[in-house]
Amino acid sequence: MQEIYSPFIFGNTVSTEGYTNREEEAHRLKQNLLGGINTILISPRRWGKSSLVERVLIEINKSDKKCKTVLLDLFTVNNEVDFFELFTREVIKATSTKWEDWVRDTKSFLSHLVPTVHVGVNPHLDFTIKYEHEKVREFADEILNLPERIAKEKGIRMVICLDEFQNLTNLVEYEPLEKKMRAIWQRQKLVSYCLFGSKRNMLEAIFNNPSKPFYRFGDLMMLPKIKEGAWVKFIQSSFRKTGKQITKEGATVIPRLMKNHSWYVQQLSHYVWNQCRPGGMVDKQIIQNALSELLFANQPLYQREIEGMSTTQINLLKAIYQKEKQLTAAAVMRVYALGTPRNVSKNRSILEGRDMIIKDESGVYEFLDPAFELWFGKQYFQVLWNLVAE
Incomplete structure (x- = not known):
């Protein structure tokens, strides 16, 4: 007898059987990327951004053979060279099917940089490109424009999706890199970009701030919850x-x-x-x-989340759990021992930055993690959910 497995998937991206709804968002994202419109995808953690992007890329790969797709995970990028090596390798691999072509294209399109190329026994798992640090800085523009040049040469279009984009802000070289990316990518005609990640507040600071280079870079999609x-x-x-x-x-x-x-x-x-x-x-x-x-x-x-918090931050969560609307009201600060209005504002910003709380449509703060909220209520208010007794 064939064993039947759970149809519900968590912990990994869900792009096929376990995927549900998001038809409108998937259609909009696909139309954007095929139509040359850069897209920024923003939502809190674990709301399904990565699954949505993977699903759309699968659809694009099936429906348009002249469009090549790239999905980059920037989580492990530690410096500018890491980013450029990852960017180059995945763009090269996406635009040809044979490793011999990868080596040839690397030498042809990046002749000024002369990168070191290594191909292992299994090229798909062991194909690496290494740059000299100084060469990267000198020819950064050439690397960032690589997708456009390849697309023009091969008569194709490209879609490049960068996950955990906010991780680049941790790089020492981020500010000049940010300006270069915006300046070069916005002029490309054959390449569309989708930028997204798991830190909602950081992404909003990058894309919603008029003083930042990526302000109005493309269509800003705020991903809602599935109904x-x-x-x-x-x-x-x-x-x-x-x-x-x-x-x-x-x-x-x-x-x-x-x-x-x-x-x-x-x-x-x-x-x-x-x-x-x-x-x-x-x-x-x-x-x-x-x-x-x-x-x-x-x-x-x-428990680890709580252990890393100050007493006033925990008290602020208590006030939010109790549905307090005016967190800086004198009575609320006194009852929950929140400190001064400045303390409340500071702790609120910290909790928002850690994606623990979020402001709802009416402007009232609530827990972002529903399971954590249930656990918190049990720990601090002895609230027990008894479905059987209902």
Whole structure:
């Protein structure tokens, strides 16, 4: 008998079976990138940006053979040379299928830099390009314009997506690099860029600040949460396809508990699915057990978060948990021991920067992580979620 695995995926990007909704955003992003419109994608962590980008790149690769796509993860980039080597290697690899062509193109298009090229036994896993530090600085413009030159020479278009883009701001050489990237990339006609990452506040500082080079670089997409109705349909359908059942009411509880947060809806659904026997029906006790499992699994992470916080920052979270709207009101600061208005403003900025709180549409702060909020309520206010008793 063929083993059936959970249809719910978290911890990795989800671009195929486990993907749900986002049709409008996927259509807009695809049209932008194929139409030559640079796009900046912003949302809090774990809302599905990377999955959306991967899905769109898969669609582009299937529908347009004259368009070559590149997805760069900048998380491990530690300096300017790292960035240029990664950028060059992935652009070269995306524009040809044979490693012999990669070597030839590197020498042809980068003749002034004379990079060191290494090809291992498995070229797809071991193809490296190394630059001399001083050469990189001298010919940075040539490297940044490499995609446009290759696209023009080969009669193709290119789409380049840079994940964890905000990580570049940690580089010592970032400010001059930022100006060069904007100046060169905005003039390219055959290359479209998608810039995104996991630090919402840092990305907004890069792309929403009129004094920064990347201000109005392209279409700014603020990724919303997937709506509850779409989650309910997806959850019920996924259970049904794998020989298990969950009612509409039960499927509604999951995204509602997790406030439609993509990562946690998938994680809680996975635990619920695991606890439901084959051919069985989910009941409230199963969801209750799965929720306890989820909070227990994430508890070490939440404890580390708390251990790294000051007393006034924890107290500010208490005020936010209790739905206080005027955090700098004298009575609120006194009851929760928040310190001065300046302390409140400083701690609020720190918590926002760590993606722990976010301002809702009405301007009131709330927890960004719904599971952390449930755990926090249990730890500090003895709030227990008893679905069975409801």
